[in-house]
Every structure is written in structure tokens, then in C-alpha cells.
Amino acid sequence: MVDCPVYFAPLQGYTDAPYRNYFHTYFGGVDVYYTPFVRLENGNKFRNRDISDIDPLRNSVPILVPQVIASIPEELRSILCLFEKQGYTRADLNLGCPFPLLVKRHKGSGILPFPEEVEALLKVFLEFPAIDFSIKARLGWESADEIFRLLPLLEKYPVSRVVLHPRLGIQQYKGKTDLKTFSRFYELCPVPLIYNGDLVTLEDIECIIADYPHLAGVMLGRGLLTDPSLALTYKSGTKLPDSEFRERLYCFHNALLQYYSSHYQGGDHQVLAKMKTLWEYLCPDMDRKLRKCILKSRNLDAYRSYVQEILKK
Incomplete structure (x- = not known):
């Protein structure tokens, strides 16, 4: 009996509301979905797409x-007020984003070298007792020691769980995950811990x-993103027949x-620009010639034709 919950990571540009909804309809196997991060832009304004997405x-x-x-309490407070207004009782703080433009503003993994700034954010959690908080983090920005500086804060503030991706921010998504450091943190973490990083096959998960x-x-x-049936396979213990997988993927794609x-x-x-992002990861082992045609399509009719050919084989 499988009893390890599966979480769907927040992926900017991919896992928006329609993606999550249709994924759940046609594949599923996921217990908890995370939204891509909500942020304030210049003038402390919300992005319309963020408000719509949540x-x-x-x-x-x-x-x-x-x-x-x-990066600062005022920002966090404003966003959490929005979450609370929308009726959410759970929220996650991103301490892992590795993108340089955000890192240099002490956001995402860029704040990890500054535990006093992290603590200032966690103090804001106390103002929202109705919200259950989690943290999604990396090992650090440029040193794996940075994550261990947070251990006392996890006991001091209301953090219910930590999602840890065992890479450094400067690695982006390159190089190997650091399981040695993850193991150390696993032994010391005072709150429930969720693993994230390079789980791309059933064997990886197991x-x-x-x-x-x-x-x-x-x-x-x-x-x-690569294999939408992965969570379902893990939960059911059975891989979908290829014909059923293709049919579900075809319906998911068309929706x-x-x-x-x-x-x-x-x-x-x-529309083409949005749909082509799916194929940056999706089913890399399917007909590569057709995948290239999909990515080079210049109109929707051609795009639809190539997608039907690759998924209906």
C-alpha cells in the first residue's frame, strides 16, 4: 500500500491553473499541487496572471x-493577505528559486546566505495563525552549509514542513543532487521533510x-512534465498501456x-508559443522528427496535424 504523498512542484511557465486542472482530470496520482510563486512587481502591485492563477x-x-x-516582511505580508482573502489555509514560501534576477534581490535561494533576513520573513508567519506554512528550499545559494543555519528557525516559527531540493542555487538545474548533504539535513530536520529533485522515473521515486x-x-x-503518468504509475503500481497513455495525453493536450x-x-x-512549451520536456523518446516539426510549426493547423500523428501512432 503506497502511503508516501506526491506533490506537484510549482513550475513557472508550465503548471498554471488550466494545466493543473486538466492534469488532474486525465492523469492524477498527485495529492497536493503547488502554484508557481506569487510576487509583487514594481510599485508593489500584483501581477494579474498571479491573481487569476490562484x-x-x-x-x-x-x-x-x-x-x-x-525578500522583506512587507512584501510577504501583502501576499499572505491576498491568500487569506482568497480563503487559503496553506501557503509555501519559496527559498529555492535560482534565477539570477530574483537572487540578486535576495529572493528565492538568494536569501539563504542571510538567515537574519529569512527569520524576518518567518516572523510574519506568526501574524497568520490560520495558515499552515511550508518552505521550499535549496541547500543554499553557493554553500550547502546555508540550509543548516535555518534549523533553529524551524523550531522557533510555525513551519509545518520543508521541501528540500538538494542542489545549490548557482547550479540551476545542472550537476548532480547532493544526497550526502540531504542525508545530514534529513537526520536533523525537526519538521516533516519532503524530497524534491531529479525524480524522473518510477525507480527514482522508489x-x-x-x-x-x-x-x-x-x-x-x-x-x-516529461511523463504525466509518473505519479499515477507510482500510486497504482501499474504502468499505463501505451495506447491508453497516448489517448489520455491526446485528451489532456487537446483540452x-x-x-x-x-x-x-x-x-x-x-497559442502556439504556449503549447510548444509542453514539448520542451514532454515524451522525449517519442518520434524525434515529429517533435521537431511540432516545435517548428508556424500555424495551428500544422501543429495539430503533427501532434495527432505523434500521439495517434
Whole structure:
């Protein structure tokens, strides 16, 4: 009996509300979905797409956790007020984003070298007792020692769980995960710990759970973008027949295509740009010639034709 919860990682540009909703409809296997991070832009204004993405009326997955990225308490407080207003009782603080433009502003993994700044953010949690907080972090920005400076803060402030990706921010998504340091943190972490990073096959998931039997869950990101049936396979213990997988993927894809076609105002070009992002990861072992044709499509008719050919083989 599988009892390790599966979390879907927040992936900017990929896992928006329609993606999450249709993924849950056609594949599933995920217990908890995270939204890409909500942030404030110049003038302390919310991005319209962020407000739309977390709107409860636009989300139909069972459990959705909105994620926030901030560097100062005032930012965090404003965003958490939005979450509370929308009725959310769970929230996640991003301490892991490795993108340089945000890192240099002490956001994401860029704040990890400054534990006093992290503590200033965690103090804000005390102002929202109705919200259950988690943290998604990396080992540090440029030193794996940085994550260990947070251990006393996890006992001092209301943090219910930690999702840890065992890479440094400066690595981006390159190089190997540092399981040696993860193991040290696993032994010392005073709150439930979720593993995230390079879980792209069923064997990857099973090995991590076997090595760390007290994990509170596993978080899948690029593994689900590549194989949307991965969580379902793990939960059911059975891989979908190829014909059923292709049929589900075809329905999932077409539901997304129909949604973006009816909601985007920029015409074919905008819809194509959005749909092509799916194929940056999706099913890399499928016909490579057809995949290249999909990515080079210049109109929706050609795009649809190539997608049907690759998925209906």
C-alpha cells in the first residue's frame, strides 16, 4: 500500500491553473499541487496572471497550495493577505528559486546566505495563525552549509514542513543532487521533510523512499512534465498501456489547446508559443522528427496535424 504523498512542484511557465486542472482530470496520482510563486512587481502591485492563477473558482484540484516569493516582511505580508482573502489555509514560501534576477534581490535561494533576513520573513508567519506554512528550499545559494543555519528557525516559527531540493542555487538545474548533504539535513530536520529533485522515473521515486523511509512525501516537477503518468504509475503500481497513455495525453493536450485558444487574445502565435512549451520536456523518446516539426510549426493547423500523428501512432 503506497502511503508516501506526491506533490506537484510549482513550475513557472508550465503548471498554471488550466494545466493543473486538466492534469488532474486525465492523469492524477498527485495529492497536493503547488502554484508557481506569487510576487509583487514594481510599485508593489500584483501581477494579474498571479491573481487569476490562484483564484479558487479557476482551480479544481483537491489540494492547492499557493506559493509566495518575497525578500522583506512587507512584501510577504501583502501576499499572505491576498491568500487569506482568497480563503487559503496553506501557503509555501519559496527559498529555492535560482534565477539570477530574483537572487540578486535576495529572493528565492538568494536569501539563504542571510538567515537574519529569512527569520524576518518567518516572523510574519506568526501574524497568520490560520495558515499552515511550508518552505521550499535549496541547500543554499553557493554553500550547502546555508540550509543548516535555518534549523533553529524551524523550531522557533510555525513551519509545518520543508521541501528540500538538494542542489545549490548557482547550479540551476545542472550537476548532480547532493544526497550526502540531504542525508545530514534529513537526520536533523525537526519538521516533516519532503524530497524534491531529479525524480524522473518510477525507480527514482522508489529508491529515494527506500533510502529515506521517514520522508513526508516526494515532490515531482520535471518528471511529471516529461511523463504525466509518473505519479499515477507510482500510486497504482501499474504502468499505463501505451495506447491508453497516448489517448489520455491526446485528451489532456487537446483540452489545454482548446482552453488557450479560447482565452488568449494574441492569435495563433500566442497559442502556439504556449503549447510548444509542453514539448520542451514532454515524451522525449517519442518520434524525434515529429517533435521537431511540432516545435517548428508556424500555424495551428500544422501543429495539430503533427501532434495527432505523434500521439495517434
